[in-house]
Amino acid sequence: MRKHLDDIHVEEDEDEINLTPMLDVVFIMLIFFIVTASFIKESGIDVNRPDAPMTQSTPEESNILVVINGLDEIYIENRIIDPKAVKANITRLHAANPEGSVVIQADRKSTNK
Structure with missing residues (x-):
């Protein structure tokens, strides 16, 4: 057993x-x-920003983003804008969100000052 x-x-x-x-x-x-795996770079606007000291940050969604690339093209909220219409667009966006800040990212090669 x-x-x-x-x-x-x-x-x-x-x-x-x-x-x-x-x-x-x-x-x-x-x-x-x-x-x-292929790593895909996100599409966007290439900007070589100059070095600047850190400032107090605000929430990203409340900011108005203005980008000036090396070809002096101006983008507001990822749309190309005519230089004559920049003030009107910023005023309109600021009226919609008065607590937002205007963030300008300019390429070193741009001539807009």
Whole structure:
């Protein structure tokens, strides 16, 4: 009788699933996808900003963003704006959000001052 119970115990040990090969495959696939993933640069306007000291920050959503690129094109809220219409656009946006600040990001190559 004892021998019969020992045989059953041995069979239970043999029924375990070895997860090591599966983990090896998972890690190899993970490394493959990390190495082959293409990192996409977000679309936007390239601006080389000059260095400036840090100032007190305000929430991003309340700011009015004005960008002047190296070709002297003026963007307000990611839309190109005619230089003659800049004041009217800033006034309109400031009236809609009076607590917002005007943030100007100018390229070093721009000639607008």
